[in-house]
Amino acid sequence: MQSAESILTSKNKFHINLGLARTLEALEKLGNPQNDINFIHVAGTNGKGSVCALLNEILCTHFLNTDVKIGLFTSPHLFSYCERIKINNENISQDELDKYIKIASDSQDELTEFEILTVAAFLYFKDKNVKYVVLEVGLGGKFDSTNVIKNTLCSVITTIDYDHTARLGNTIEEIAYQKAGIIKQNCPVVIGCDNLGLNIVKKYASEFNAPLYEVKSLVKPSFSTISINNKEYDFSLLGDYQTKNLALVLETLKSLPFKVSEETLKMALKNVRWKFRLEYDKEKKLLIDGAHNPSGIKALREFLDKYFPDDKKTFIFGCLNNKDYENMLNELILPDDEFYFYEFDYPNALKFEQLPDKIKVRAKKILNPFEILESRKNLKIVCGSLYMLGRLFDPC
16 A cells, blocks of 8 residues: 555645645545534644643543543644544554545545645544544634534634745734634634734634633743642643643633543643653753744743743754744844754755855854754754754654
């Protein structure tokens, strides 16, 4: 059987073509498996992966030792496509991924990589009798292939900021309109009260008679604990911005058809993992973060300034060439920081020659980041594209 990766990365599949028609046609041929599943749908510029990880961990903990199965669909992956489709925190096996990707690909000739993955995930979840799925939008929302679902328990919009402007629009209003497109008739919507696109989301929610919950954070952060309504919890996700993500999650839980106990919440917050999001190894003095747009980089810089203000910092950075890398690097690198640029092996990876001259003067191009990581005793920060991080730290 042809492997999932060979199908998904083939020339006629490995591209983006927003729209719902192809996905709907494929799912219709396969019996519309998505119609038998309940979804929590999550969109946003930053934070949607963390929100999905939190919701998934809480639901898996809540339904532990029961017959209820929890699905998780996220992107991109770090090491393998299998990471994108999980049931009860277990990746789909390679054999099953190959099987379901082949079925999805054969159902409609013009499906793109992400559309094939979406169709395969829905069919897999249906076949495995998954009851609840935490579903992350791939790009935008309104015309993202995940937006073919009907049974949405709650729509969550994390943040709205500038990213993928060539596809989503050049203004916050245009981008917000695309992300608000996941809102369904009479379906609860959760959004932060400080979200830049709040007014657009409010308008969209009103048109669909969707109850809107504006989150005002009651969560207070420290390095590895948080306080919720004056109660302390261990929290494994670092970064003060995670408190906003957690506030969204706590509000989302109120809309679900079951009540999560405090003990479940306590256990889930301690155990949740979201790899390469402010992942800190104290012994190695190594921080890895998949910040790949200006707002993500800003959050990384704020974290460093708050918790490591006096540390000498060595940065290793790489990203795709369709990102706003000039603004990212202007935000990230301070005069006293040491900066290395890594050209990783990936389609559309940014090249050293594409860097602005004022950054080139400060940057040092490297071929082997591990030489720097092993030689420096100060704080090392490896950040940028998740594709880069996946290749650098692949356990295989």
